[in-house]
Amino acid sequence: MSDTYQLASYPSLRGKRVFVTGGGTGIGAAIVSALAEQGALVAFVDIATEASEVLCRKLADAGLPKPVFRHCDLRDIAALQKDIAEIAEQIGDFDVLVNNAANDERHKLEDVTLEYWDNRIAINQRPSFFAVQSVVPGMKKKGGGSIINFSSISWHSSSGGFPVYTTAKSSVLGLTRGLARDLGPHKIRVNTVTPGWVMTERQIALWLDEEGKQSIKRNQCLQGELLPWHLARMVLFLASDDSLMCTAQEFIVDAGWV
Structure with missing residues (x-):
């Protein structure tokens, strides 16, 4: 992150308990880091064990609250819910949940089998619902x-x-708006963050070519790279008390992609 930017601090996040899915790399790692910098106690799950452990050590070495990491394959809902319950028992009920994890593997309509469909939904859609189900009782308390x-x-x-x-990612808005109605009486707000084409290491390695660079230049109103920390800053706002009356909304961070 450039030192030329003067970014906000969020005192209300200090001491908050936060659970993040897919927090070991990319956007997730930026979210975990940004929350730790605000003094939040972050727990996260990921399948990338080595990268996740490196992140935890890096933040602890910087004098920040060391995140709690568990290896978890989100396709295993029982394991995910067990991890959430055990970590909540260890550090306290969660104030914030960030359903970040996803996998945008490319595929063709004609190649999709029922097995492949179920596998992609198990990664990109199903865990969000069951993570919410797990943290809501604690939030209500x-x-x-x-x-x-x-x-x-x-x-x-x-x-x-x-x-x-x-398909999975479009359904997030329905999940958000429906839950916002059900959980609003309990002062639990539910929002969507929608990233544009974020230049994570994975995106650069797998998908960014010269044609992609030209597409970014042509389609983004704001020129330059959209980076993981840009998304993390939106998460900070929505996690903090500053967003107290924001719910059922979609916050798009895409540099004005048209």
Whole structure:
């Protein structure tokens, strides 16, 4: 992150308990880091064990609250819910949930089998619901909370090449709006963050070519790279007390992709 930016601090996040899915790399790692910098106690799950452990050590070495990490394959809902329950028992009920984890593997309509469909949904859709189910009782006891679900600009922009992924990511808005109505009486707010094409290491390695660079230049109103920390800053706002009356909304961070 450039030192030229003067970014906000969120005192209300200090001491908050936060659970993040897919927090070991990419956008997730930026979210975990940003929350730790605000003094939050972060727990996260990921399948990338080595990268996750490195992140935890890096933050602890910087004098920040060391995150709690568990290896978890989100396709195993029982394991996910067990991890959430055990960590909550260890550090306290969660104030914030960030449903970040996803996998945008490319695929063609004609190649999708029922098995592949179920596998993609098990990664990109199903865990968000059951993570919410797990943290809500604790949020109710605490008198409120913030749930942040991640979607994708891909379905907004009619992007092709991964129809099961866009199906899953478009459904996030329905999950957010329905839960916002049900959980509002408990002072639990539910919002969606929708990233544009974020330049994570994975995106650069797998998908960014010269054609992609030209597409970014042509489609983004704001020129330059959209980076993981840009998304993390939106998460900080929605996790904090500053967003106290924001719920059922979609917050798009895409540099004005048109």
